[in-house]
Amino acid sequence: TQLLEQSPQFLSIQEGENLTVYCNSSSVFSSLQWYRQEPGEGPVLLVTVVTGGEVKKLKRLTFQFGDARKDSSLHITAAQPGDTGLYLCAARNTGGFKTIFGAGTRLFVKA
Amino acid sequence: DAMVIQNPRYQVTQFGKPVTLSCSQTLNHNVMYWYQQKSSQAPKLLFHYYDKDFNNEADTPDNFQSRRPNTSFCFLDIRSPGLGDAAMYLCATSSHRGTVYNEQFFGPGTRLTVL
Numbered sequence: 727t728q729l730l731e732q733s734p735q736f737l738s739i740q741e742g743e744n745l746t747v748y749c750n751s752s753s754v755f756s757s758l759q760w761y762r763q764e765p766g767e768g769p770v771l772l773v774t775v776v777t778g779g780e781v782k783k784l785k786r787l788t789f790q791f792g793d794a795r796k797d798s799s800l801h802i803t804a805a806q807p808g809d810t811g812l813y814l815c816a817a818r819n820t821g822g823f824k825t826i827f828g829a830g831t832r833l834f835v836k837a
Numbered sequence: 838d839a840m841v842i843q844n845p846r847y848q849v850t851q852f853g854k855p856v857t858l859s860c861s862q863t864l865n866h867n868v869m870y871w872y873q874q875k876s877s878q879a880p881k882l883l884f885h886y887y888d889k890d891f892n893n894e895a896d897t898p899d900n901f902q903s904r905r906p907n908t909s910f911c912f913l914d915i916r917s918p919g920l921g922d923a924a925m926y927l928c929a930t931s932s933h934r935g936t937v938y939n940e941q942f943f944g945p946g947t948r949l950t951v952l
């Protein structure tokens with residue numbers, strides 16, 4: 727069974743702090759997505775990474791795909807209250823149809 | 838703007854009373870998915886349509902059914918809702934052509950309450 731393990735499960739920080747959340751697996755994936763979900767809303771796609779070692783930046787968010795395409799990280803610089811939400815990683819293996827979701831990291835940024 | 842739309846956003850039903858949730862998309866994606874998400878959990882795939890082909894997950898209860906009358910619309914029918922079916926229901930779409938599998942885009946969800 728393929729699993730995506732996210733850590734930490736919950737993170738509460740002050741505005742302005744930096745943080746990193748992780749998404750790990752023992753399986754190799756052809757692509758990996760990061761979503762942010764706010765309470766009462768659907769997940770919103772932030773980024774897709776497909777190449778081992780790839781780094782993508784989205785304003786204060788930096789996403790990295792592991793060299794072996796088994797893991798990924800999301801780093802947020804100078805977190806803001808608007809970053810509060812549930813961060814989900816999702817992945818699909820080569821030739822696979824089904825997307826696997828991690829359990830999510832719930833981030834709370836205090837003003 | 839191209840998007841995934843879900844109606845209603847909030848649905849209240851009574852125990853055992855059938856309910857239908859709707860999803861429409863303007864992305865012209867050929868694959869549509871229904872997920873169930875309970876509090877503080879990851880979305881759980883119920884089933885998906887690849888074009889007109891219906892694909893049910895092995896652990897999806899028979900109580901849940903789906904219809905896709907055309908490319909743009911997909912419905913989730915819950916025949917006899919139980920208290921345990923109260924959850925957020927998410928519709929998602931993606932495009933697949935040959936070996937190219939693209940990421941999923943989600944609607945805002947319908948929160949179902951069962952009284």
